[in-house]
Amino acid sequence: MSKYFEDLDPGQVYQHALHRTVTDVDNLMFTCLTHNDQPLHLDEEFGKKTMWGSRIVHSLWTLSFVNGVTVSDLTLGTTLGNLGYEEIRFPNPVRIGDTIRSETTIVSKRESAKYPDAGIVMFQHDGYNQREELVVRAIRAGLMMKRPAAAAAAAAAAA
Template identity: 50%
Template sequence: MAGLYYEEFSVGQTFDHPWTRTVTEMDNVLFSSLTLNVQPLHLDAHFAAETEFGQRLVNSIFTLGLMVGISVNDTTLGTTVGNLGFSEIRFPKPVFHGDTLRAKTKVLAMRESKSRPTVGIVEFEHTCWNQRDEMVAICKRQAMMRKRPAA
């Protein structure tokens, strides 16, 4: 598996994920439509042109999902049981069509599961940056991670 087992993480460990992704108009319109988010800031170019941003904003939940998705290959691919939650989600700068995003991850905390001896809990901090080196998203995520199988 590409992902790491619980024992392979350490507090303070960081990942500069190699994947980048340019966000397109299609990404924003399709995601907003699929999730029934009819906010004109995402969908209506004329409306958005009249705002302080002067253009449509990318749906922040898309940005959150992309940020976490970029991290999966290096951290949790095939080794996670599941996400337990997200906290302290912030979007300090907007994302626009054409922005290219990259992500970083830091391990903040780890603990053994009290009820499941084959897993541990890892708390990640994910950050997302645009091509101008501006942070556009940050969150903490708690994931239940498999322990290495007994040999």
């Protein structure tokens, strides 16, 4: 269930239920769609000659998946925009056949100075493979809706 600004508190951790085993088609389609013809993502023989020993999955596919699966749990219909990333790291490669899961930690939040009906939330999105190795960490700023006034008043009266 999506969250409003008021629902997100620093320190909260969300384990996202959707996991995915990366397929060759995922990697090939993403690589083609982004026009990134780096042989490290497409050519197994090239990959074997690198420090990785094989092809590796496009890192931006990994970031997109790990960030994307958070939407239905946290921001569907309650976000006003992605303001940017402060940090993106890929400490371990993802390979075809790896199963990726995602978790989000709420790092901080503050009122928006520009938009009185919104606040800024810092999300840390972490992606792990089936060996529990961190494969991506992204710190992201999101502009989140505040609860509509009527909903906020009802919630306050019920508390």
